[in-house]
Amino acid sequence: MASVDIRNVRKSFGKTDVLKGISIDVDDGQFVVLVGPSGCGKSTLLRMIAGLETISGGDIKVGDDLMNAVPPKERDIAMVFQNYALYPHMTVAQNMGFSLKLKKIPKAEIRKKVEQAAEILGLTPLLERRPAQLSGGQRQRVAMGRAIVRDPKVFLFDEPLSNLDAKLRVQMRTEIKSLHQRLRTTMLYVTHDQIEALTMADVIVLMNEGRIEQAGPPLELYDLPANMFVAGFIGSPAMNFVHGRIENGAFVSTKGVTLPLGVAPEGLEGKDVVYGVRPEHLHVVTEPGVGAEAEVQIIEPAGSETQVHLTLGGDEIVGVFRERLDLAPGSTVRLTTDSAAVHLFDPESGRRHIL
Amino acid sequence: MESKKEVVFGHAILLIGALIALYPFVSIILQALTPAPGSGAEGWTLENFISAWTRGGFSRSLLNSAIVAFAVVVATAIAAMLAGYVLSVLKFEWRVAVFALLMIGLVLPSEARIIPLYNLFASTGLLNSYWALILPQIASSFPLATFWMANYYAQLPESLSEAASLDGASEFEILRHIYAPIGMSAVLTLSCLVFLFTWNEFMLALVLMPDNVAVQTAPLSLSFFAGNERTTEPQVIAAAAVLVALPVVVAYFFLQRRFMQGLLEGAVK
Ligand SMILES: Nc1ncnc2c1ncn2[C@@H]1O[C@H](COP(=O)(O)OP(=O)(O)OP(=O)(O)O)[C@@H](O)[C@H]1O
Ligand SMILES: [Mg+2]
Numbered sequence A: 001m002a003s004v005d006i007r008n009v010r011k012s013f014g015k016t017d018v019l020k021g022i023s024i025d026v027d028d029g030q031f032v033v034l035v036g037p038s039g040c041g042k043s044t045l046l047r048m049i050a051g052l053e054t055i056s057g058g059d060i061k062v063g064d065d066l067m068n069a070v071p072p073k074e075r076d077i078a079m080v081f082q083n084y085a086l087y088p089h090m091t092v093a094q095n096m097g098f099s100l101k102l103k104k105i106p107k108a109e110i111r112k113k114v115e116q117a118a119e120i121l122g123l124t125p126l127l128e129r130r131p132a133q134l135s136g137g138q139r140q141r142v143a144m145g146r147a148i149v150r151d152p153k154v155f156l157f158d159e160p161l162s163n164l165d166a167k168l169r170v171q172m173r174t175e176i177k178s179l180h181q182r183l184r185t186t187m188l189y190v191t192h193d194q195i196e197a198l199t200m201a202d203v204i205v206l207m208n209e210g211r212i213e214q215a216g217p218p219l220e221l222y223d224l225p226a227n228m229f230v231a232g233f234i235g236s237p238a239m240n241f242v243h244g245r246i247e248n249g250a251f252v253s254t255k256g257v258t259l260p261l262g263v264a265p266e267g268l269e270g271k272d273v274v275y276g277v278r279p280e281h282l283h284v285v286t287e288p289g290v291g292a293e294a295e296v297q298i299i300e301p302a303g304s305e306t307q308v309h310l311t312l313g314g315d316e317i318v319g320v321f322r323e324r325l326d327l328a329p330g331s332t333v334r335l336t337t338d339s340a341a342v343h344l345f346d347p348e349s350g351r352r353h354i355l
Numbered sequence B: 001m002e003s004k005k006e007v008v009f010g011h012a013i014l015l016i017g018a019l020i021a022l023y024p025f026v027s028i029i030l031q032a033l034t035p036a037p038g039s040g041a042e043g044w045t046l047e048n049f050i051s052a053w054t055r056g057g058f059s060r061s062l063l064n065s066a067i068v069a070f071a072v073v074v075a076t077a078i079a080a081m082l083a084g085y086v087l088s089v090l091k092f093e094w095r096v097a098v099f100a101l102l103m104i105g106l107v108l109p110s111e112a113r114i115i116p117l118y119n120l121f122a123s124t125g126l127l128n129s130y131w132a133l134i135l136p137q138i139a140s141s142f143p144l145a146t147f148w149m150a151n152y153y154a155q156l157p158e159s160l161s162e163a164a165s166l167d168g169a170s171e172f173e174i175l176r177h178i179y180a181p182i183g184m185s186a187v188l189t190l191s192c193l194v195f196l197f198t199w200n201e202f203m204l205a206l207v208l209m210p211d212n213v214a215v216q217t218a219p220l221s222l223s224f225f226a227g228n229e230r231t232t233e234p235q236v237i238a239a240a241a242v243l244v245a246l247p248v249v250v251a252y253f254f255l256q257r258r259f260m261q262g263l264l265e266g267a268v269k
Helices: A042-050 A092-102 A107-121 A136-150 A166-183 A194-200 A218-223 A228-233 B004-033 B047-056 B058-089 B095-107 B111-124 B130-155 B159-166 B171-200 B203-208 B218-229 B234-268
Strands: A004-013 A016-026 A031-035 A057-062 A077-080 A154-158 A186-191 A203-208 A211-216 A240-247 A250-253 A272-277 A282-285 A292-301 A306-312 A315-321 A332-337 A343-345
Touching (some): A004 A042, A016 A042, A016 A057, A016 A211, A031 A194, A042 A077, A042 A186, A077 A136, A077 B159, A092 A107, A092 A136, A107 A136, A136 A166, A166 A194, A186 A194, A194 A203, A194 A218, A203 A218, A211 A218, A211 A228, A228 A272, A228 A343, A240 A315, A250 A272, A282 A315, A306 A332, B004 B234, B047 B218, B047 B234, B058 B130, B058 B171, B058 B218, B058 B234, B095 B130, B111 B203, B130 B171, B159 B171, B171 B218, B171 B234
Parallel strands (some): A031 A186, A031 A203, A077 A154, A154 A186
Antiparallel strands (some): A004 A016, A203 A211, A240 A250, A240 A272, A282 A332, A292 A306, A292 A332
16 A cells, blocks of 8 residues: 655656646555546556656656656556456456466465455356356456455456446445545546546545646535636536626526526626526525526436426526426526535636635 | 249259359269279279379378478468467557568568479579478468457457456466467368368479478378379379369368357357
8 A cells, every 4th residue: 555646747658748747645555546538647646656658747656765767567556457358367366366376375265365356346157257258347357356366465456337328337436435435545547427436435536637736525526616627516406697797685597587696696696607506505595586587498307306497597407406496488586596506716727716 | 931943943053053063073083982993893982082092102202291281271370370469459550561561461462472482492592392392381371360369359349458458467368368269160160161272382482492392291292193104094193183182172161160160150140
C-alpha cells in the first residue's frame, strides 16, 4: 500500500498535448475515481502511472519512490483492463497465480493465495476453467483476482465495468467498493460514468481536455461545482442552466421569467449570469401567486420518481419529482426551488459565483 | 435460399474439379500397385514398392529429406516466432524497414538466387553438404513465416503483454509464458506449410548437391531413379513417386484439419 503523488504531469503524442499539467494527491488507501468525457486523457494518465506510457513532463511518485523511469514490471502496481486481458491459454488459477509464479514463490503457497482470492471473489468453482469458458462478469472477477493475489501497492482500473450489462455493472460496482473496504489498498479507477464516480469514490477527479476541472469528495462536486462543466457533468439528469441577468436583487431570464433566489447576490446587480438548478431541486407548488410558470412537454415516469421536461418562458428545463403528480402534456405548473440549491455562474468563464 | 438446381450445379462443378485434381494421383497409385513386366505376381501387389526401395536407395534419400526438412522447419519456426514477437509485440523501432526487406525476399523468384548461391557455397566448400540445402531454405521460408507470425501476434490485444509486464514478466518471459504458447497453433500450421515447400524442393537440391549421393534428398533421387529406369518399369517408378510423396500427403491432411479448425474457431467467437 502506498500513496500516489502526481505532480504537474504532462503527456504529448507528437504535437498533440493530451495531458496539460495534472496534479493529484492520492492518500494511502484512498479510492480515487478519474472521470471525464471520452478522450479527456483518463486512460493515458492511468497508463502513465502503470508505466505503460512514457511521461512527457512532471513526476509520478508511488510512496516515496519516483516512478518516472521505473519499468512497469518493477512498479508493483496492478491494473484491471477494460478488456480484462486474461491469458487465454491459462486456467483461472494459472491466470491468478502467474505473477507469483514469476516471482518463484513455492507452488503450495501460490495455490493458497489463489484460493483465498478466489474465495473472496466467488471464483472457487471456476478455478480450472479457461477464460473462454467464463461469462463477462466472471472474467471481470478473474481480472480482479489476478490483481488481488499480488497484494500490490496500488490498484488501477480502466473502465472495468463498461463491457457488462447494466444490472451486472451495478452489482460489480458494489463488489469493487466492498473489496476496497476490505483490502484498504490505494485504488485509482477510471470511468466516464458519473454515477460510478459518485457511488464509488472517496475523491473524484473530474478531467476535461487534459486538465482537472475539479477534485474533491463526490458530494462536494455535486453540491459546490466549481464551474458549469462540473455542474453539468455530475448529476443525472444534468443541471438546468437558464441564461439571464440579476435585476433588483432577483434573477430574470432572457425570456423574461423571474426565478427565485435566496439572498440577493452582492456585486452582481445588473450583470449577466447563468442560473443553475438541479432537476431534483425543483418543486411543483399549488398555492396561487407563488413560483414561476412552466409548461409541461414530456412526462417520463420511472416508478420511484417522475422526470418531466418543461418549458420555462422559452428555456427548456427538466424536473425530477418524487411525489405522484397529476400532470398532462400541455398543462401549466408553477415551480419553486430551495434557494440554497441555486447556483449562479459567470457566462464568460463558466465559474460559479460564491453567494 | 439457393434453389435445388443451383445446388446440383454447384456440386457437379466441384465434383468435376475434384476428379481432375485426383486423376493423376489415383492413376499413379493404381500403376504402383500393378505388377511390373517380368514379375510373377498377379492382381494387386506391393512388390514395386519393395523393389523401388531397395534399388533406388530411398531409405537414404528419405532420411536426408527428413533431416533437411526437420532442420529447416524447426529453425524457421523458432526464428519466425522470435521475429514476429519483436516486430508485432515489442514494436521494434525499424519494423517498417524490416517488413520492406522481407517483402523483397518474398517477391524475388527463387531461380534468381540459385547462381549466386552456387558461387557462395562453392567458395565456402559447403556444396554437396546438408548445409547447402538447409541454409538457403531457412532464408527463403523466413519472410513468409515472419509475416505469418507477426500478423498472428498483431491480432492479439496489446493489453495481453501489458498485463504480463505489470505482473512482473520481462520481455523474454512474456514471450516464453504468453506469446509462445498462444502462438503454438499458428506455428504448427506454419510448420506444415514450410514442411511442404521444403520436402518438395528440387531445383536447389539439383544445383547445390549433385555429386554427393549420401546427402541427396528424395525428390532428387526420385528424378535420378526415374532417369535410369524410365523405359523398363514405369510401375516401379510410380511406386517410388508414391513413397516420396507420402510424407507430404500426411502433412497435407494434418494442415487441412488445422485450417478447418481455424475456420470453425472464427465462426464460434
Ligand atoms: N498512442 C496514441 N497516439 C496518439 N494519440 C493518442 C494515443 N493514445 C491516446 N491518444 C489521444 O489522447 C487523447 C486521450 O486519450 P485517452 O485514451 O487517455 O482518453 P480517455 O479519457 O481514456 O477516453 P475514453 O473514455 O474514450 O477511454 C485522445 O484524444 C486520444 O486520441
Ligand atoms: Mg480510456
